[in-house]
Amino acid sequence: MKVGAKQRLATVFSLGFFALVAQSLLFREFFSVFEGNELGFGCFFSSWLLWVGAGALVARSLTRAVHKLTDFFEWLPLVYLPAFILQLHLVQHARMLAGVQPFELFPLAKMFPVAMLANAPVSFVTGLLFTIACAWLSGAGGLPPARVYFFEALGGGAGGVAVTAALAAGWPAETIFLVLAVANSSLATRFHDLAFNNKLYSARRRYITQYVAQYPLPDCGSKPSRRIMELTQRIC
Structure with missing residues (x-):
């Protein structure tokens, strides 16, 4: 690539x-x-x-x-x-x-x-x-x-x-990890978008980032975690 x-x-x-x-x-x-x-x-x-x-x-x-x-x-x-x-x-x-x-x-x-x-x-x-x-x-x-x-x-x-x-x-550890997970998945798939200039990869980036935002962590119901999930679309 x-x-x-x-x-x-x-x-x-x-x-x-x-x-x-x-x-x-x-x-x-x-x-x-x-x-x-x-x-x-x-x-x-x-x-x-x-x-x-x-x-x-x-x-x-x-x-x-x-x-x-x-x-x-x-x-x-x-x-x-x-x-x-x-x-x-x-x-x-x-x-x-x-x-x-x-x-x-x-x-x-x-x-x-x-x-x-x-x-x-x-x-x-x-x-x-x-x-x-x-x-x-x-x-x-x-x-x-x-x-x-x-x-x-x-x-x-x-x-x-x-x-x-x-x-x-005051962010819990689970929320901090959630932010990193979304950022890492978005970064990796963004580079594929740049390399291939393909809408398929844009769709895949959106899917992966949203999937990572649903990771089964204990504190994903907290207010900061919900806020991060709401911002996933913007990151995509």
């Missing part, structure tokens, strides 16, 4: 944005489940980085598969959506998975294995997509991989500001 360099950089920016927001929301949930245990912080970030490295290593070792995936990389950020939902549920049920009662302190012997399991989806996808993005961006007029680092970090910084502002405004 022929997508310009600016669109590619915008996609890389969105990767950093989503990864940072997702990490912040998941860490808040992790903090609650593990009751602010300092050892839990170390388990969270160490397991997160280990899975990011694992994802990058897998992408690096599968050269042929990575080359094929670059042909439709614009769709790959959508993998973040089910990965986030899966990881959120794993974190929320961490005590059940470890067999630790709510009134018990989380023992370190069980904490790290559960953290490794719960942190796998989003962090692994982050490492995988980041490595593929380097190959994908180099196909846009030979742009250097350093651009991936820069725009991913820029997106992460913007994501940090955005999630802080949203949480300070």
Whole structure:
């Protein structure tokens, strides 16, 4: 697919944005489940980085598969959506998975294995997509991989500001995710519109964005969530 360099950089920016927001929301949930245990912080970030490295290593070792995936990389950020939902549920049920009662302190012997399991989806996808993005961006007029680092970090910084502002405004985590889901799906399909200039893709973008806005999240009945659903048509 022929997508310009600016669109590619915008996609890389969105990767950093989503990864940072997702990490912040998941860490808040992790903090609650593990009751602010300092050892839990170390388990969270160490397991997160280990899975990011694992994802990058897998992408690096599968050269042929990575080359094929670059042909439709614009769709790959959508993998973040089910990965986030899966990881959120794993974190929320961490005590059940470890067999630790709510009134018990989380023992370190069980904490790290559960953290490794719960942190796998989003962090692994982050490492995988980041490595593929380097190959994908180099196909846009030979742009250097350093651009991936820069725009991913820029997106992460913007994501940090955005999630802080949203949480300070009282938005629940589910609503913040809903906004990201709509934005990610709209961005991916928008680039297909630009590449193909086809009404079919415009219709598909509208359908996907509306479908994502109906994700089965616990707080989708809240006023902010309903407002986001009402604005879906404008985003389309």
